[in-house]
Amino acid sequence: MDHRYESSETLRNKCAACYRQFNKKEHLVEHMRTSYHSVHEPMCGVCKKHCRSFESLREHLIGPLPKAECERIFKERGCDICLSILGSRNDVRAHRESCHPRPNNNGLVYRMANMGIQDELRIDSSRGRVVALTCKMVGGGSDGSLDLCARVCLVDEHERVLFQSYVKPNLPVTNYRYETTGIRPEYLRDAMPLRNVSRKIQEFLCNGEPIWQIRSKGGRSRILVGHGLDHDLKCLEMEYPAIKIRDTAKYPPLMKTSKLSNSLKYLTKAYLGYDIQIGVQHPYEDCVATMKLYMRMKSQYHKKENYSLATDPQNKNNFASWRQNELEMMTPEQLLDFSRSDYYCWCLDSQDY
Ligand SMILES: [Zn+2]
Ligand SMILES: [Zn+2]
Ligand SMILES: [Zn+2]
Ligand SMILES: [Zn+2]
Numbered sequence: 001m002d003h004r005y006e007s008s009e010t011l012r013n014k015c016a017a018c019y020r021q022f023n024k025k026e027h028l029v030e031h032m033r034t035s036y037h038s039v040h041e042p043m044c045g046v047c048k049k050h051c052r053s054f055e056s057l058r059e060h061l062i063g064p065l066p067k068a069e070c071e072r073i074f075k076e077r078g079c080d081i082c083l084s085i086l087g088s089r090n091d092v093r094a095h096r097e098s099c100h101p102r103p104n105n106n107g108l109v110y111r112m113a114n115m116g117i118q119d120e121l122r123i124d125s126s127r128g129r130v131v132a133l134t135c136k137m138v139g140g141g142s143d144g145s146l147d148l149c150a151r152v153c154l155v156d157e158h159e160r161v162l163f164q165s166y167v168k169p170n171l172p173v174t175n176y177r178y179e180t181t182g183i184r185p186e187y188l189r190d191a192m193p194l195r196n197v198s199r200k201i202q203e204f205l206c207n208g209e210p211i212w213q214i215r216s217k218g219g220r221s222r223i224l225v226g227h228g229l230d231h232d233l234k235c236l237e238m239e240y241p242a243i244k245i246r247d248t249a250k251y252p253p254l255m256k257t258s259k260l261s262n263s264l265k266y267l268t269k270a271y272l273g274y275d276i277q278i279g280v281q282h283p284y285e286d287c288v289a290t291m292k293l294y295m296r297m298k299s300q301y302h303k304k305e306n307y308s309l310a311t312d313p314q315n316k317n318n319f320a321s322w323r324q325n326e327l328e329m330m331t332p333e334q335l336l337d338f339s340r341s342d343y344y345c346w347c348l349d350s351q352d353y
Contacts, residue, residue: 016332017050040345045085046070128156132225132291134283144175149235153283166191182280216243310340
């Protein structure tokens with residue numbers, strides 16, 4: 001077999017996004033049908049390879065088996081927090097100042113939190129299109145393993161506390177989990193009942209819009225940010241439409257390559273560069289971390305596409321409407337051009353408002 005022919009053939013069958021090579025064009029087409037590559041995927045600043053998650057981009061740049069050339073340049077002028085490549089070493093130094101957020105150590109907020117102040121939620125429609133919610137759980141049930149929400153916190157985009165309160169659970173508490181929650185029985189005795197807390201939060205999120213009327217775009221209702229919100233909402237016995245939820249535990253670019261969730265503690269260390277959840281855990285700290293992660297993901301600059309989701313009606317049939325032989329005639333770049341993401345990239349939130 002002629003080897004020169006073989007290599008140009010493989011080149012023609014190389015995915016323009018993840019650089020996987022296929023022996024036959026039909027295999028590349030099949031790969032494109034199922035991989036949902038798009039401009040929203042984390043991308044290597046050196047070789048422009050698309051990665052499914054920041055974790056796989058990290059592996060590509062840092063290891064254990066990095067791409068040698070990309071690793072070399074990343075070591076020289078890459079940012080280990082946002083994984084971008086800067087122009088020079090000096091640029092990296094200047095960039096790190098802005099990229100490396102300081103944990104919010106507002107002592108006053110913490111003290112007020114401990115005294116249970118600010119459990120009045122002021123409904124002020126001017127404050128926040130986006131809010132982060134965190135619950136802290138104590139244990140119920142005979143073995144204390146049932147999660148009962150005992151404390152909540154809600155912050156706005158500027159990390160200001162909108163609401164925080166201890167919560168009186170519906171069921172008896174059998175384990176206060178004091179080492180991590182810092183919660184004592186007397187804090188909950190006269191706390192706001194769960195039902196009232198949930199209602200207050202839901203009213204604030206819906207912001208005057210009936211819950212069944214909430215749509216993904218427009219409207220008055222707020223975007224809800226959190227980590228593992230399914231569980232938090234379940235413990236609050238509350239519902240909120242998925243289209244308004246931005247969950248750092250379920251956002252594909254922030255997940256493990258195994259498609260499992262990362263812990264908030266890990267994400268904060270890896271993508272914000274600081275530690276949380278040491279000793280007694282304060283829900284405010286988690287709220288701030290999830291909000292910072294959300295803002296970082298939202299502020300990413302991605303090329304604007306028409307109809308950016310694979311599920312948009314205009315894209316639904318992209319690969320189906322072309323005939324197989326037409327697809328096989330296209331270059332890898334052309335195939336990538338009309339491939340769309342199968343998840344909602346949070347950068348799109350910046351385009352709506
Ligand atoms: Zn690919
Ligand atoms: Zn995007
Ligand atoms: Zn690379
Ligand atoms: Zn950075």
